[in-house]
Amino acid sequence: MTIGDDLTVRRMGFGAMRITGPGVWGPPADWAAAVALVRHVVESGVNFIDTADSYGPHVSEEIIAEALAPYPADVVIATKAGFVRTGPDQ
Numbered sequence: 001m002t003i004g005d006d007l008t009v010r011r012m013g014f015g016a017m018r019i020t021g022p023g024v025w026g027p028p029a030d031w032a033a034a035v036a037l038v039r040h041v042v043e044s045g046v047n048f049i050d051t052a053d054s055y056g057p058h059v060s061e062e063i064i065a066e067a068l069a070p071y072p073a074d075v076v077i078a079t080k081a082g083f084v085r086t087g088p089d090q
Contacts, residue, residue: 009076013048014041016060023088027059038067042075052080 002008019034021027028034038049051060064077071077 007076008074009048010045012046013050014038014046016049016051016064017055019063020056020059021088023090024055025085025088026056028063031063034063035067038064042068042072047072047074047076049075049077050079051077052083054080054083054085057085 001011016038017024019028019037021029041049049064051064053061056062061079068075
């Protein structure tokens with residue numbers, strides 16, 4: 001799928017909300033498994049990852065960075081900003 005004139009992403013994307021801890025807050029119980037999962041989805045052909053600064057907060061971005069930096073040229077990471085949460089399950 002082409003977005004605009006030059007951004008191409010595959011139909012299957014990855015939502016990073018659930019790679020964080022319980023209630024989408026804090027680090028996951030198994031950080032290494034979360035990193036491995038992000039690597040696996042990209043190796044499987046996913047090139048669009050959706051995240052938000054409130055997932056963890058900031059935890060999903062840290063996991064994605066550890067898993068993928070330096071980022072493959074065709075991977076698109078979209079983030080939502082301004083969404084503030086005060087705690088788990090909020």
